[in-house]
Amino acid sequence: MPHSSSLSVSGLSFTWPDGDPVFDALSAIFPSGTTGLIGSNGAGKSTLLRLLAGELTPQRGSISIPGVLGYLRQDVALDPDLPVDRVLAIDSVRKALHRIESGSSTEDDFTIVGSSWDVEERALALLDKLGLGTIVGSLGDLDRRVGTLSGGEAMLLALTAQLLAQPDVLLLDEPTNNLDHVARERLYTAIDSYTGVLIVCSHDLELLERVDCIAEVRAERSGISRLRMFGGNYQNYRFIVDAEQDAARATVRDAKNDVRKQERELIDTRTKLERRLRYGKKMEEQRRVPKIVAGNLKRAAQESAGKLHGTHTDRVDDARSSLSAAEDLLRDDREIRVELPATKVHPGQVVLSHPELSVAGPERIALIGPNGSGKTTLLRALDATGADVPWKYLPQRLDVFDETRTVAENVADVAPHATAEQIRGQLARFLFRGSDADAVVATLSGGERLRAALARILLAEPAPKLLMLDEPTNNLDITSRQHLIDALAKFEGALIVASHDRPFLDAIALTRTIDLTPTGRAASAEVAPAGEESM
Template identity: 85%
Template sequence: MPHSSSLSVSDLTFSWPDGDPVFDALSAIFPSGTTGLVGSNGAGKSTLLRLLAAELTPQRGSISMPGVLGYLRQDIALDPELPVDRVLAIDSVRKALHSIESGTSSEDDFVIVGSAWDVEERALALLNKLGLGGIVGSLDDLDRPVGTLSGGEAMLLALTAQLLAEPDVLLLDEPTNNLDHVARERLYAAVDGYSGVLVVCSHDLELLERVDTIAEVRAERSGTSRVRMFGGNYTQYRSVIDAEQEAARASIRDAKNDVRKQERELVDTQIKLDRRLRYGNKMAEQKRVPPVLAGRRKRAAQESAGKLRGTHGDRVDDARTSLSAAEDLLRDDREIRVDLPATKVHPGQVVLTHDDVHIVGPERIALVGPNGSGKTTLLRSLDTAEAEVPWKYLPQRLDIFDESRTVAENIADVAPHATAEKIRGQLARFLFRGSDADAVVATLSGGERLRAALARILLAEPAPKLLMLDEPTNNLDITSRQHLIDALNTFEGALIIASHDRPFLDAIAPTRTIDLTPMAQPTESAESAAETPTREESM
């Protein structure tokens, strides 16, 4: 079907009800093709998508939406009792079709069906294309409740619903979260085959390498965010940014040198003027110069000195202004800085004994397998087991908070002996600085929630010696993801991590891999463990 060429935003201004500004006079054009929406957590990516989807109303400005809109949210919250066809929004058409087929139809049934006579066949074909054919492969399966699907399968089902509606504009917010490798490849293929305006917010580097345009949402010093467009994929975008940053660093070096030079010249000028003044005063005291002439010379010298000081002072001010402008060009990419407490587990120390998993020493275990294979179920069972050391579990849904309380208050709950000053100092390393630590958890973005969750488990008392993490890189921006890797690679306790993010798993260098893929025997693959480098081998 034909699609319009672009989605445009003009003079868009939006602030939250408490007055916190997000966008001010924002204008941007999202062209036909795939645009990757990138930026740090909290910069406003999901907020922009919600504005584009009309879930939020701007205080000023307009959005030009060509045709039908589809929007897939970051967190899919489906009623487990809903049948699949209801999620696909074809239940009323199916009911009308069945009435027509049984000969009990009314005129309204034909109106409901319209031209969608093959909607069931198209739905099954699309479900199969996205890898759900083994679960929803027949017409009867369209009646099954969605509660029987895993989180990743529910995401694919929700994507199927959007694609089935054939929208002119499709907005996707972190669509690869919770998807295994095979499911991600199917989603990539669906993205590649979409012909309209597609805007996808993602930290998935593989997905971002497939886009046509990068739209960077970046917070400015003013407190609001702007959007800057870059042609090409993520690698091309990074090349432009890296070149700009190198030029900015060179400009800063030159500007600093100029400031030092102008400051030295100002000091030298002041010294020379002081010498001249002392000499003139000495001559006057010794009456070598007539008083009238001495006074005239003194006034002239003072005027000249004032002008000279003003000239050099202006040069210093200009140099400092140039330095400030150059520093504004240098990105202030905030990064998570985690100093983990004493968490060392000694070799041979029993960490956890369980029917399915036995952990000894500082093992780093990767838990892999397709969606629905039981990774989360296994982690939950381990969370209830009797561990030999303090441990913490980070669930996939991050439902470990008191949503009505602040970030700092949630940390205080698990670190009762820490002072308020210490808690705030530690939270600053997780980018909750100043008043950010007083944010109510319910108001946090997806990435901010993950940072708060990491802080809650890592700053707990006593310090955890075993971490169990379920898809920890979901919603984490690319920079913070790397610093999570760095933090985990300094962690001297035991780790068991369920993840579909293969580059992330490779970076933390698991010593053992447990594969829950059906028919994958043995469960603990010695071959897999042998092929995976240890931390020492990967350094």
């Protein structure tokens, strides 16, 4: 059934318990259709979704939700022992249906089923639509355990559960993380066909080109985040922002020129006034004019000097205020600065010896393949066996921390010889500045966790000569993703990356691609250098 309502937020204010403010009197209307929620890591996107979902309570303001709300978190963490039907929240209805079909039902079973007689068929149809038909090919497969699914399949299953509830409002936080190309296309189709209020937080440019409008969350210098709505997709948003920034830069240039002009005129005025006062004093000393006349001339000169000086001082102040206002229009987005360790691996040097994969020299290998083909399983096996050189593994789930300790303490665990200043300097490059480095890991967003994990890798002792990364661009904002690409392109060690992000893989100078299949067999292909063709 089509939806026509909108989600509204009025005067929303939220501050974390430690006193760190996020929103102050935020108001917005999210219309029917798809809104892409964007912004730099840490700006407050996930916090806003959690407020809309009711997971967090604002100090002030109101949120109006038109009907049933569905929410898919960024860090989907399903119990591996749960059966699929439990995740879909249809297990009790299925059991009641089976009791009715077997003739052993009670009156309560009919109450449980209600009007959901076709719930199994609807669930299977939706699973098939999202590409999960192969893992639940029959009704009995709805009893399959979540632990047998890949990360991408678990994400799609969680999305299926939300869609099956037919919500009027659907909140999705980074839904394309861990999804292969085919799964992403199916997700795009599901999003395109949704008719309610859909707010999707994402850095997936292909997805953002399909939305009806963009909502940008930006943190101001004060630390308060603001929300601004833009009609159209991401390309239209970029066109507007780029034009505004061009105009802002021109305004800043003009304002700087005006400040310099007014400051020069102020200096000239002071020089002339001082010369005039010296001349009057000299005339008085030489008694060229009567004393009373000299006094009147002196007072008049001083009054004139005061007025002129005040006028020019006001003009300088006004020019500086205009410059400050113009500079406020310039975007000063915080960006991570990735500096990978200078750990060179020489050609032919044995880096990794494993029955499934051998690496020699500074190879740069991509593991690709559909969800469930075993990319993560292979990386875990390589990490468990170990390499012939120092290595570091960045898991997809980012479960490398002691959740109860701070970011700085977690980094110090792998760098026992680094000073506190070195650790905090490294964390500052990843936007953990000042007290941010003292945040407990359990409180971090997905993007913040990834930044902390990357910082932990870079300061590890000994510095890694082999990096094994599982979906490293998940949760990274668009600018930070480019910084990671630039850093990996300069890394002189060996690299093994599992990713569904083809543009990312194309940008980091691969030497070999290993295409995994669901049966575990792999096809390996050399990547030709730029300007050459593969044989």
